[in-house]
Amino acid sequence: MKIDALLLEDIENASHPSEFELGDGYAVLILRLPEMTAEGLQIISYAFVVEGDACYRFNRNAKKLEASGTLEDMHAFLDEKTESLIKDMQRYHYDIEMLEESLYEGSLPAAFMQRWLAYKKDVSLIHRLMFHATLAFELFLRHHRKREGFRELAYTDLLEHMERIRDLAKAAIEKLDNLYDFYRAKVDERMNRNMYLLTVISAIFLPLTLVTGFFGMNTGGLPYTDDPAGTVKVVALSLFLELLFLVPFFMINTRKIEKFRIKRPK
8 A cells, every 4th residue: 555655654653642633545643642552641653655455554663554454443542541430530530530539528638739739630641542542533424424324423433432521531630620729728718727826826925025025125214123022923914915905815816716607597
């Protein structure tokens, strides 16, 4: 089979995006699909040349086209790949749901952002690849559905599987975005709680610092210097100032909490 030089260059290019092209008496279908391997998510490029009912697949190791059977064999090959991808997407959704549950339980996993970024990277890549692969395969289906003996129903089902993977990836992206917003809300809540505690501590020590600084001045004429009960009076003054600072502080915050508290019906 003589293939156009430009099309052959596209076939040999492992980074070429998914595409469907027509040649002189043959059709070229390039699909870049995500595939889960032992090293993680990888991008595998598959190039098919269809001439009549015969199908050829490009062997990237041998760098040549090899006969892979008929269109039915091509369907069986791609169907196996898409079924595997659907299972992988289901696992991603399960892992994301477990990550979500950990936040609902009130804990913030230490490795949340690392896991979130890993899932976001993978599902975004899957969605991008399947978006282009679906468009290319749809063109392939439109071209071949007019041929006599073409199993349109089987290939339509395969296209639906590709669209399902794309939609699952999109749903996972949306879920991850919502999960990140919830995570940020939890982080902000924890930060506000820490700031509140720091404010309380500052309010407690501010009067003490004021009293200590005043009576610790190395000057004459300080009150209670020659008074035997001076220490008791200073302590009493410190407690009075503490109450003067803390009581209004807690009253204001209690009113704010009561304002936003959900009232349950009796």
